[in-house]
Amino acid sequence: MGILQRYVCGEVFRAFALALLTMTIIFVLFMVAAEALRSRMLAPMDVLNLIPYVIPSTLPYTMPVSLLFAVTVVYGRIAGDNEIIAVKSAGVSVMAVIWPTIFLGAAVSGFLWQTSRTWIPQSAHQAKLVLFKDLEDLIYKYLKRDKEFSAPGMPVFIKVHDVEGRLLIKPTFKKKTKNADNTDSYSETIQADRARLQFDLDNKLVVVHLEGAEVQNHEGDFDVTLLPNQTFEFPLPSNNNAFALKSIQEHTNRELDAELVIAKERLANDRKRQAIGAGFLFASGRFNRVDGVNGVNWGVAGVNWADVGQAANQNSYWRKRCNEFETEKQLRSSMAFGSLLFVILGAPIGIRFAKRDFLSAFMTCFLPIIGLYYPLMLFGINMGKEGTMEPYKALWISNLVLAVLAGWVYPRIIKY
Structure with a gap:
């Protein structure tokens, strides 16, 4: 040079x-x-x-x-x-x-x-x-900001009037329970004047120490009673970072490729697998599943129309995911x-x-160059994600x- x-x-x-x-x-x-x-x-x-x-x-x-x-x-x-x-x-x-x-x-x-x-x-x-490195600190931050907290896999919904340091003011704890249709409902509500959370990370438990607490059971006669020992505990979610899942922009290219393989496999096979299975059952006259009557379990297989419909609906979801992964790459x-x-x-x-x-x-x-380049880039991103044009x-x-x-x-x- x-x-x-x-x-x-x-x-x-x-x-x-x-x-x-x-x-x-x-x-x-x-x-x-x-x-x-x-x-x-x-x-x-x-x-x-x-x-x-x-x-x-x-x-x-x-x-x-x-x-x-x-x-x-x-x-x-x-x-x-x-x-x-x-x-x-x-x-x-x-x-x-x-x-x-x-x-x-x-x-x-x-x-x-x-x-x-x-x-x-x-x-x-x-x-x-x-923001998620300390689970205890994170829960208190969410409570201070949103006045409520509930994470995936966490069996308790927490709502507070205010947070002062590590002290919860007028907290409400609602215990979740799973219904037969896999939806959540509340089996018990605990209200208190004040509460503190003690985290036992070794046993994956949260011990709640309450002051002036009362409990209402939603499964019985709905009577309100005083909580005898002023404490209760609940397990931590098995995955503490369930609320810190990666967005597409946070995936490395190797991870994008792996996710793209899964999405393409689901896109290609899920709907086809359900359609073929439903076709065979439909052709043999088993239009609907029959479990039995009067306590007798016949166990006759039939077309699971809910799964067929879900596979059809999920098809557009997996197509969108493929477009998003490829667009990001x-x-x-x-x-x-x-x-x-x-x-x-x-x-x-x-x-x-x-x-x-x-x-x-x-x-x-x-x-002029910036004003030309980046609008075209945004235009391409939208077209790629929507599937209007191939991302490449x-x-x-x-x-x-x-x-x-x-x-x-x-x-x-x-x-x-």
């Missing part, structure tokens, strides 16, 4: 680093503030613990935009200072000034492509787990490759407009448009 290439690459890299630092700080502050306002559960230490995991999630947005900004500003300035004309007057092609930055764009794209498959989704999930690759295309298009556009000052380069080069086509529309524009502008810049 010659002196000219090192000079241009150094200018672009300095502008890129400064823009990336600035945009990352803004994005992190915005995302942490948004999460704090949304959840209302973040203590100051939670915010500090959250920041290292939020930063990777911003990189697919901040790195390409920072690189485009650096390229348009630097190439606009050197063109405005007639340095490009000086290069061409010396018999050197303008591509000698551009190709070092293209390599930088390729390096950024490669970095984003690899990290968006593993590190970034893992960090996004770890950011969520900052294509989105990661498309956004990573966008960094390279930002450089390929941004450099000649910056040279063509030759704006020396920052504001002019920002308005004439940076904003929909998510690359924006990159294809930038590539076409670059192919149109380069001959004019080379002749410039």
Whole structure:
């Protein structure tokens, strides 16, 4: 790499680093503030613990935009200072000034492509787990924010008037029970003036210490009685992170592939399996299942119409899941490759407009490209998730448009 290439690459890299630092700080502050306002559960230490995991999630947005900004500003300035004309007057092609930055764009794209498959989704999930690392603290946070708490697999619904530290004010505990149709109902309600929760993690139990408690049984005569020993206990959910399940964006590519295999298998076979089974039973005259009458169990198999209907309904669900998984995979690759295309298009556009000052380069080069690329990206995401277009086509529309524009502008810049 010659002196000219090192000079241009150094200018672009300095502008890129400064823009990336600035945009990352803004994005992190915005995302942490948004999460704090949304959840209302973040203590100051939670915010500090959250920041290292939020930063990777911003990189697919901040790195390409920072690189485009650096390229348009630097190439606009050197063109405005007639340095490009000086290069061409010396018999050197303008591509000698551009190709070092293209390599930088390729390096950024490669970095984003690899990290968006593993590190970034893992960090996004770890950011969520900052709120879920301590089950006891989490339950108190939910009670303080929502005044109620119920988790999957938890046999008690808790509602409070207020929370003061670790003290529940005017709590209500409703014990759940399973009905024959697998729905939940409440078998008992306990009300108290105050309560404290004691977590026995070794035995996976929560012991509730009550003050001024009374209990009402919903299965008998509904009489209200005083709770004799002012304590009761209930088991913790078997999966403490049932409320911290991964979203699609938090899956690594390997996990997305595994989920995609399951979704495609269910999509291909569930409905077909139920239809074939129902067809055989229907053909043999067993239209409905007969369990027996008057206590006699005949056990005659028949068409389970509920399962047939559920399989038909689930078909659209699994199709949607396939589209969402495939869209997420294509989105990661498309956004990573966008960094390279930002450089390929941004450099000649910056040279063509030759704006020396920052504001002019920002308005004439940076904003039009951003205003074209990201709306097309959002359009592709919606089409991919809805199944209107195959995700591998929909998510690359924006990159294809930038590539076409670059192919149109380069001959004019080379002749410039």
